[in-house]
Amino acid sequence: MNVKKDFPIFNAHPELVYLDSGATSLKPQPVIDAIVAYYSTYSANIHRGLYKISEKASAEYEDTRSVVARFINAPSPNEIIFTSGTTESINLLTSTIGGSSVGQGDEVVTTVMEHHANFVPWQQLAFNTGADFKVIDINENHELGIMKEDGHIDLTNIITKKTKIFTITLVSNTLGTINPVKEIIAAVKAINPSVITVVDAAQAAPHLSIDVQDLGCDFLAFSGHKMLGPTGVGVLWGRKQLLDSMPPYQLGGDMINEVSLEKTTYAKTPHKFEAGTPHIAGVIGLKAAITYLQQIGLDTIAKHEHALASYAIDQINKEFGDEVAMLGPSDMGQRAGIVTFTFGTIHAHDISQILDDNNIAVRAGHHCTMPLHTRLDITASTRASFYVYNTQEDVDKLVMGLKKVKQTLS
Numbered sequence: 001m002n003v004k005k006d007f008p009i010f011n012a013h014p015e016l017v018y019l020d021s022g023a024t025s026l027k028p029q030p031v032i033d034a035i036v037a038y039y040s041t042y043s044a045n046i047h048r049g050l051y052k053i054s055e056k057a058s059a060e061y062e063d064t065r066s067v068v069a070r071f072i073n074a075p076s077p078n079e080i081i082f083t084s085g086t087t088e089s090i091n092l093l094t095s096t097i098g099g100s101s102v103g104q105g106d107e108v109v110t111t112v113m114e115h116h117a118n119f120v121p122w123q124q125l126a127f128n129t130g131a132d133f134k135v136i137d138i139n140e141n142h143e144l145g146i147m148k149e150d151g152h153i154d155l156t157n158i159i160t161k162k163t164k165i166f167t168i169t170l171v172s173n174t175l176g177t178i179n180p181v182k183e184i185i186a187a188v189k190a191i192n193p194s195v196i197t198v199v200d201a202a203q204a205a206p207h208l209s210i211d212v213q214d215l216g217c218d219f220l221a222f223s224g225h226k227m228l229g230p231t232g233v234g235v236l237w238g239r240k241q242l243l244d245s246m247p248p249y250q251l252g253g254d255m256i257n258e259v260s261l262e263k264t265t266y267a268k269t270p271h272k273f274e275a276g277t278p279h280i281a282g283v284i285g286l287k288a289a290i291t292y293l294q295q296i297g298l299d300t301i302a303k304h305e306h307a308l309a310s311y312a313i314d315q316i317n318k319e320f321g322d323e324v325a326m327l328g329p330s331d332m333g334q335r336a337g338i339v340t341f342t343f344g345t346i347h348a349h350d351i352s353q354i355l356d357d358n359n360i361a362v363r364a365g366h367h368c369t370m371p372l373h374t375r376l377d378i379t380a381s382t383r384a385s386f387y388v389y390n391t392q393e394d395v396d397k398l399v400m401g402l403k404k405v406k407q408t409l410s
């Protein structure tokens with residue numbers, strides 16, 4: 001895959017080895033062009049203006065809804081809500097459906113490998129409502145503890161008739177594990193069909209093709225900035241029937257049907273959930289990002305990253321053996337393009353600093369997964385995450401950089 005030339009940041013920093021796409025991705029020229037075109041040629045507000053540039057802005061914004069719906073195989077563009085990112089998508093859920101569906105004695109279930117964005121809001125919801133907050137553990141292979149050796153999913157004592165919400169990440173941002181979410185959701189619904197199932201696809205949407213109908217979930221969230229799009233824009237997909245039954249999230253302009261002194265009636269889904277002027281340029285940039293990803297092909301992207309991750313794990317293991325402890329499943333078939341490790345007693349921040357001295361950008365710390373790090377009995381780890389612009393040469397430079405870390409610090 002030779003797409004580096006599409007990313008102008010490499011003109012500004014030709015030496016940059018960017019291995020932090022799990023945090024945010026770089027932006028290709030077509031995405032930058034789409035944003036610049038909006039601000040420089042039709043930067044009007046949407047849905048309100050009865051003049052040409054506003055109509056164009058509205059059409060681009062609404063067309064993105066259709067593009068996103070096709071991207072995740074949603075039955076209707078009206079099920080796509082634009083938010084500021086995965087974090088806001090999940091907070092939208094906890095403050096709407098969460099409040100109306102969860103009460104004292106109910107259960108909210110998640111996993112120990114969640115990003116704080118898909119952990120803290122649910123934990124707080126359980127705390128506020130008196131519900132039981134249940135967290136699925138991992139096994140020694142860093143898969144969910146509900147995965148049995150024969151491939152069977154065992155949810156005994158986890159999902160019960162009291163469970164109201166089940167939420168899970170499709171890809172772990174720290175372990176790189178691809179969870180078998182379709183099978184897990186089917187198992188959840190087999191025990192209790194009324195459980196509302198939520199999928200955090202922040203680390204999946206940029207890298208794997210997603211089909212919400214095939215997954216069988218009720219809600220799915222992701223962020224534009226991790227998939228070559230701008231920051232400040234994200235998506236919440238939900239089943240129309242559920243969205244229609246939910247109260248609005250924020251109140252104000254653009255989400256109303258009629259306002260009088262006595263009362264207000266609300267617009268229909270999805271506008272009911274999009275109060276105020278949205279991130280119009282962001283949404284338009286997201287469309288360009290999806291178009292770019294689809295031109296390469298999500299399957300090609302997944303294969304490319306997988307090959308880089310496999311190569312990185314092999315090279316690091318070959319060079320450093322037991323000095324490096326890899327996080328995540330040993331079965332490469334269950335992993336995405338994320339390679340996270342600890343390196344003897346060397347602190348992740350020191351590793352990151354020395355790698356940065358060599359123009360290599362990785363992530364160091366707990367990656368917003370403190371419960372997982374506590375579970376693994378570590379305080380921090382180093383993460384290299386791969387995307388379309390990375391090459392085998394980047395991995396070789398990472399290994400060279402780690403050799404320098406070892407020479408300097410051990």
Ligand SMILES: Cc1ncc(COP(=O)(O)O)c(C=O)c1O
Pocket residue numbers: 022023084085086087088115117118169171172173200202203223368
């Ligand atoms: C798995 C996962 N979920 C949620 C988030 C939060 O995404 P955002 O900060 O874009 O809202 C992240 C960000 O790293 C993530 O990796």
